[in-house]
């Protein structure tokens with residue numbers, strides 16, 4: 084315990100100190116991920132598309148782009164899930180996800196008609212073999228006149 088505390092103090096300026104069940108500013112969920120060894124660091128997930136607050140028609144193809152990294156883990160060993168978290172109860176989006184590329188990129192698209200009319204927040208959730216999870220979210224709308232995140 085004392086050793087972990089000392090390591091936390093050492094790592095705080097660099098990485099922050101992982102604690103159980105919390106979400107940091109990067110939306111990195113570190114539940115079940117309390118050991119601060121490199122092997123158990125949570126995946127880093129960054130989505131760059133769709134653009135925030137973009138409005139799509141049901142006939143559009145919604146691009147999802149980003150990067151997924153997890154130090155020391157083969158990308159093929161990462162579990163990817165796509166959720167719609169606009170409601171209190173997240174819903175899985177029924178779409179086949181590609182593997183993370185060898186360049187850490189993730190790229191696919193979702194038919195706009197997959198989503199109901201209104202606001203949506205898609206969340207890419209990545210789970211590593213240690214059970215550590217990282218997430219990132221993007222907010223957009225389908226078939227609306229405006230799209231304001233409030």
Ligand SMILES: [Ca+2]
Nearest residue numbers: 122123124211
């Ligand atoms: Ca990891």
